[in-house]
Amino acid sequence: MEPILELIDLKKRFDEKEVLKGVTFSVMPGEIIGYIGPNGAGKSTTVKILLGMLDKDEGEIRLFNEPLTNGDISYKSRIGYVPENAELYETLTAKEYLLFVGELYGLKEEDIIRKSIEMMDALGIKDAFNGRLSSFSKGMRQKVLIISSLLHNPDILFWDEPLSGLDANSVQIIKEVLLHLKKAGKTIFYSSHVMDTVEKLSDRIIILHDGLVVADGPFDELKEEAEGTLEQLFNTLTGFDQHAALAEQLVRSMEGDMPYDE
Amino acid sequence: MMNNIFGSGKKEKTPFYLTVVDKLAGLYTRQGVDYSQMRTILQTKMVIDSRRENLIQGAQSTKKRIEGEEKNQFFSSLWVYTLLSSFLLILFAYDNWVFQYTTYFSFIFIMIFSTMLANFSGILLDTADSTVIGTKPVSKKTLGAAKATHIAIYLLSFSVAIGAPVTLSTFYFNGIAAGILVALLTLLAAFWCLSLTMIMYGTVLKRFDGERLRNIIAYSQIAVSVIMVVGYYMMGQIFQIVNPETLLVEMNLQLGHILLFPMWFVAPFGMLQEGFTLVYAIYTGLLIAGTLVIAYLYMNNSDRIETHLQKINSSDPKPNTRSAIERLSAKLLCFGSLEKAYFHFSWQLTKQEREFKTRLYPSLAGAIVFPAVLFFQNLTADSMEGMQTPYIYLILPYFLILSIPMMAVSVQFSNDYKGRWVFEMAPNQSRGPFVKAVTKVLLVKYIIPIYGIISVLVLYMVGMSYALQLINGLLLMSTILYIESKRANKTLPFTRKFAASEANQGCMASLFFFFPVFIVSVVMVLLQNVFPTSEWIIAVLLVGINVWWMTNRFSNKKNTKAVSV
Numbered sequence: 001m002e003p004i005l006e007l008i009d010l011k012k013r014f015d016e017k018e019v020l021k022g023v024t025f026s027v028m029p030g031e032i033i034g035y036i037g038p039n040g041a042g043k044s045t046t047v048k049i050l051l052g053m054l055d056k057d058e059g060e061i062r063l064f065n066e067p068l069t070n071g072d073i074s075y076k077s078r079i080g081y082v083p084e085n086a087e088l089y090e091t092l093t094a095k096e097y098l099l100f101v102g103e104l105y106g107l108k109e110e111d112i113i114r115k116s117i118e119m120m121d122a123l124g125i126k127d128a129f130n131g132r133l134s135s136f137s138k139g140m141r142q143k144v145l146i147i148s149s150l151l152h153n154p155d156i157l158f159w160d161e162p163l164s165g166l167d168a169n170s171v172q173i174i175k176e177v178l179l180h181l182k183k184a185g186k187t188i189f190y191s192s193h194v195m196d197t198v199e200k201l202s203d204r205i206i207i208l209h210d211g212l213v214v215a216d217g218p219f220d221e222l223k224e225e226a227e228g229t230l231e232q233l234f235n236t237l238t239g240f241d242q243h244a245a246l247a248e249q250l251v252r253s254m255e256g257d258m259p260y261d262e
Numbered sequence: 263m264m265n266n267i268f269g270s271g272k273k274e275k276t277p278f279y280l281t282v283v284d285k286l287a288g289l290y291t292r293q294g295v296d297y298s299q300m301r302t303i304l305q306t307k308m309v310i311d312s313r314r315e316n317l318i319q320g321a322q323s324t325k326k327r328i329e330g331e332e333k334n335q336f337f338s339s340l341w342v343y344t345l346l347s348s349f350l351l352i353l354f355a356y357d358n359w360v361f362q363y364t365t366y367f368s369f370i371f372i373m374i375f376s377t378m379l380a381n382f383s384g385i386l387l388d389t390a391d392s393t394v395i396g397t398k399p400v401s402k403k404t405l406g407a408a409k410a411t412h413i414a415i416y417l418l419s420f421s422v423a424i425g426a427p428v429t430l431s432t433f434y435f436n437g438i439a440a441g442i443l444v445a446l447l448t449l450l451a452a453f454w455c456l457s458l459t460m461i462m463y464g465t466v467l468k469r470f471d472g473e474r475l476r477n478i479i480a481y482s483q484i485a486v487s488v489i490m491v492v493g494y495y496m497m498g499q500i501f502q503i504v505n506p507e508t509l510l511v512e513m514n515l516q517l518g519h520i521l522l523f524p525m526w527f528v529a530p531f532g533m534l535q536e537g538f539t540l541v542y543a544i545y546t547g548l549l550i551a552g553t554l555v556i557a558y559l560y561m562n563n564s565d566r567i568e569t570h571l572q573k574i575n576s577s578d579p580k581p582n583t584r585s586a587i588e589r590l591s592a593k594l595l596c597f598g599s600l601e602k603a604y605f606h607f608s609w610q611l612t613k614q615e616r617e618f619k620t621r622l623y624p625s626l627a628g629a630i631v632f633p634a635v636l637f638f639q640n641l642t643a644d645s646m647e648g649m650q651t652p653y654i655y656l657i658l659p660y661f662l663i664l665s666i667p668m669m670a671v672s673v674q675f676s677n678d679y680k681g682r683w684v685f686e687m688a689p690n691q692s693r694g695p696f697v698k699a700v701t702k703v704l705l706v707k708y709i710i711p712i713y714g715i716i717s718v719l720v721l722y723m724v725g726m727s728y729a730l731q732l733i734n735g736l737l738l739m740s741t742i743l744y745i746e747s748k749r750a751n752k753t754l755p756f757t758r759k760f761a762a763s764e765a766n767q768g769c770m771a772s773l774f775f776f777f778p779v780f781i782v783s784v785v786m787v788l789l790q791n792v793f794p795t796s797e798w799i800i801a802v803l804l805v806g807i808n809v810w811w812m813t814n815r816f817s818n819k820k821n822t823k824a825v826s827v
Contacts, residue, residue: 076397103302104400106399
């Protein structure tokens with residue numbers, strides 16, 4: 001079977017800073033990939049390049065067996081995206097926003113409305129269909145974003161922190177959604193800082209550190225490199241083991257407070 | 263038939279702008295634009311503009327229900343421009359069409375270009391769409407066309423509003439042919455302003471990157487503003503009123519004037535009134551050729567801005583340190599640690615905010631160039647010995663007051679408006695210290711340096727004995743800046759998102775300011791020169807007022823004003 005997504009020696013530089021130093025990995029159809037790394041490792045940059053929001057400097061990307069070139073848009077109708085920091089048009093209602101997104105994918109109005117209502121019902125926010133996004137909680141907005149990424153039945157999903165802002169029940173639902181999407185043959189490429197979820201849901205985990213892939217494989221295989229949980233493995237690979245010392249330093253710094261004099 | 267995503271379920275009337283844009287669907291499609299997507303984006307943007315939702319903080323009731331109200335402030339305030347541009351009707355007292363329309367098109371270009379640069383550059387250079395729209399199968403050409411059309415709707419409406427008095431009067435005074443011509447050329451002028459701005463930004467974005475790019479954008483805006491004002495001055499040099507009684511005007515058109523492209527718009531009127539001449543034919547030819555070149559460049563580069571826009575956000579700004587002048591100003595002018603904190607915050611934000619710079623810099627450039635042009639004009643016209651009165655020089659620094667409304671309005675907005683929760687968490691939520699701090703920042707960063715430069719030039723011409731008068735001018739400006747900041751900032755500064763529908767706020771205030779400013783500056787100059795002792799009385803009075811506003815403690819009333827999203 002051919003990979004659905006392939007990155008070969010992908011590089012990206014912002015001014016003097018090389019954010020991606022040669023990222024290489026491939027994703028097979030139907031896989032759930034947990035893409036993790038510390039802040040600033042280059043996760044969002046990778047996803048932004050894949051989505052055409054940034055141009056790559058060097059390297060090759062193959063998506064759906066086709067080379068991806070800067071400026072390409074045809075592949076976008078086959079992918080769904082949930083951004084980490086969503087820029088929503090907040091004065092629109094959920095219905096208007098989903099219609100807007102659906103129409104950009106070329107869907108029919110009645111199909112968008114039908115799917116939107118069904119999906120909002122499944123996620124428990126159907127009553128907010130005509131409510132403005134500005135009045136939505138973070139979790140509700142996240143659900144609208146997730147729905148907007150599924151409306152056009154994409155083959156591959158790029159979800160950046162999909163569980164952000166969701167309550168415990170909703171997290172359970174989204175986890176189930178991921179598993180059902182996998183069953184439906186969809187490929188899911190997601191990043192999250194919730195290690196427990198990544199560990200349990202992912203077929204494969206790719207750990208990015210300082211612009212390079214430092215680990216790539218199923219959790220059971222990766223465990224052989226470092227005993228314990230994914231979190232412990234993550235700390236070992238990213239060279240971070242000073243949690244306690246840093247927490248102590250933070251609390252100590254807090255003690256010298258200086259309230260405003262007005 | 264096209265979908266109307268905001269009217270589904272009801273038989274809603276298609277907005278007028280969409281009816282017009284629908285007629286041009288074929289044109290868009292031929293340019294490689296996906297018209298259906300472009301229309302959806304445009305319609306959504308227009309609906310967003312009309313919905314400035316207000317969140318009421320503090321659970322206070324409001325007299326009118328604001329949420330749900332859909333009214334585009336921009337369109338509903340256009341009549342003010344029509345009223346103000348009615349002063350151009352005086353032109354019809356002159357019989358020379360070339361003179362009439364030279365004045366008219368100079369005015370049109372300077373107004374549309376200023377509006378375009380200051381108020382709509384932010385929309386062209388907005389990167390927020392990249393997440394929502396850029397990740398969908400929408401080409402850069404389609405997104406670029408949607409942005410351009412979005413701005414064009416506002417710009418054309420603005421042009422119609424300011425051009426209406428002269429256009430309608432042209433039909434009456436100069437005939438149907440001239441009326442049709444002036445209407446078409448006014449719309450063409452708006453197209454020129456939009457296209458030239460897009461070509462400029464497209465070129466700058468393509469050629470530069472990193473931190474330099476942000477500076478170049480600001481410099482290019484300043485350069486265009488300077489060119490506009492200098493051009494406006496040169497246009498004035500072409501004509502001379504040779505007989506004020508009969509209003510006889512003499513034209514002195516030279517080869518050097520060929521670069522003044524608003525003159526190209528005037529030549530067809532010359533041909534219409536006076537018949538064919540080689541000069542008019544050349545200028546008309548240049549108008550046609552110029553339009554074709556601009557249209558060609560626009561069509562071939564319409565996606566250039568979108569293609570290179572990512573570069574704006576792809577570099578880290580240089581690390582910021584508090585400069586000596588910032589620290590010293592905070593120490594001297596701020597009273598209380600909260601005000602100092604807001605002062606430093608406002609200082610950094612005015613340094614970083616692209617939206618703020620985009621809106622303010624063209625206005626500041628105009629404020630400094632206009633007096634400079636007048637200054638050099640007088641320098642060449644009068645010898646020092648022949649100079650009867652210093653009044654003309656003393657009035658020049660007062661032009662800076664005209665940029666105050668734009669400053670005061672611009673500090674309301676921020677790209678990072680969502681950061682406002684920080685203020686909501688602050689132990690003291692009164693608006694006063696923040697408005698005071700931001701006013702002091704504007705004073706130190708913009709008013710004092712620019713006023714200082716103009717004052718040095720003026721003092722060089724009139725002598726040091728007028729120094730107190732100029733200091734009084736600065737004190738007056740500081741007072742006006744405070745009043746205007748307080749008036750314009752009903753919410754906490756930097757906590758609102760900029761919307762196209764609010765584009766004309768600063769310009770509108772500047773226009774309203776014009777006559778009071780003119781009267782105040784004339785009164786200040788005359789009073790202090792006719793009654794020399796009044797200098798000291800005014801100085802004491804203004805020092806008192808400034809000390810009062812800079813030091814007074816604001817009430818600790820919680821900020822319960824509506825904050826627009």
